[in-house]
Amino acid sequence: MPWHTHSLKQLVLLAFFLAAVPLAVLVYQSGNALVTQSAQARLLAREMLESSQRNEQLRTLTEDIIRAARQYDIVNRAEVRQRLEQNLNDYAALLDLADSSAAPTLPRSDLHQLLTELRGLSTLEQPPRFASGRLEQLMHETQQLIRASDAGFNDRLELLEQRVQQEQLRTGWFAVLLIATSTALILFFSGRINRPVQQLIRHIRNIGEGERTPQADLSGPEELAQVNTQLNWLAQHLESLEQDKVRFLQHVSHELKTPLTTLREGADLLAEELAGPLTADQHEIIQLLQQNSLTLQELIEQLLDYNRLQQPGQVQLENVVIPPLVQRIMRPFKLQIEQKQLQVSTRFEFESCHTDAQMLQRVLSNLISNAVHYSDQQGTLSISACRNGNVLELKVANSGPLIPNEDVPMLFEPFYQGKNRRRGPLKGSGIGLSIAQQASRALGAKLVLSENENARVAFTLTLPPEDA
DSSP, rough: OOTTTTOOOHHHHHHHHHHHHHHHHHHHHHHHHHHHHHHHHHHHHHHHHHHHHHHHHHHHHHHHHHHHHHHHHHHHHHHHHHHHHHHHHHHHHHHHHHHHHHHOOOOOOHHHHHHHHHHHOOOOOOOSOOOOHHHHHHHHHHHHHHHHHHHHHHHHHHHHHHHHHHHHHHHHHHHHHHHHHHHHHHHHHHHHHHHHHHHHHHHHHHHTTTOOOOOOOOOOOHHHHHHHHHHHHHHHHHHHHHHHHHHHHHHHHHHHHHHHHHHHHHHHHHHHTTTOOOOOOHHHHHHHHHHHHHHHHHHHHHHHHHHHTTSSOOOEEEEEEHHHHHHHHHHGGGGHHHHHHEEEEESSSSSSSEEEHHHHHHHHHHHHHHHHHHSSSTEEEEEEEEEEEEEEEEEEEEEEEOOOGGGGGGSSSOOOOOOOSSSSOOOOOHHHHHHHHHHHHHHOOOOEEEEEEEEEEEEEEEEEOOOO
């Protein structure tokens, strides 16, 4: 398989490898330093042990030499002289060994000269008496040698401790540098992976919110770039499906309106008895035809409204007078209100606002329609306009069955049918609240379910401040 530096898998592996390299160097460097210091410590410990043993032997031989020399002065016997010579030779051998070792010592020229004189005196057949001063000097020089050896090893031990501390400090700074390097590499490669992922997340969110504009080519791993390409294809495909849906709704709505118009005209002609007198039962049937044809026309108008709101457009702001607008909206529902014997109340703290009349009418029309159809028999219907600080609120409320909690999150989804059903000969289309929500967004307003308790349901439209 060819090596692609922009592959997601290989980029992750490269990131782990490069991030691990400084840590591996740190472990290797620290291990080498530890091995070196351990070897130096072992060598120093071995030399100190050897020096201690040799110094102890020198001290013992010095005592033996002094004892043999004094005996030789007294008895002057050959076996004593031989023992003295042997002790001097052993002392000289140990001294030469100390000179050839790595152990630090002081200059020993006086000790070598004194040892040479003592060895010369011991070889004479009739030697003069050993001066006690020379023997004391031998003991003194030996003690000086031992102290110098101990002091030298102490200096080396302190030097080793200083080196250990320096190595620890150097290793600490080296560790900080390498860890910072690893962190920088991790952040760099995380950004290389996270940045395109965040772009894809935004792209997906934009598609979900209806944005269909293709995004620029993604700079990042090949797999993520391919995902971005597929998302662009998906956006274009969804745009094509959206256009097909729009055309379908336009054609269906137009084709439905033509026969519906003919049906309504025929029903109106029959109701006017132009084709002849009608009985009471026939009048009731004609009224059902007229009423249901109006309901069907309302559904078609909702489809058309839904279709129009899917298309981007600019609102036309003007001064809208609220009470006459509410009266026009209420007029088609007059018969249903009378049949249900609803108590209608209106309250207006303000009578006009600066907004788009058609969009506002779409919102209020769908809210009032739902309130009429879902209200109880002999229930209440209230419409109010009030001020809340610097914002204007329009509220439509009715008494009736509460909206189930599981239906509340889906209230404004298009074509969603909750558990509650409209009370009437025809069920609703499920797009009334969706149309109201989209129209409110076009106004820059906010539509929410404000009450859903105590057998009362209310929706509130909050208009944006006029000075915004």
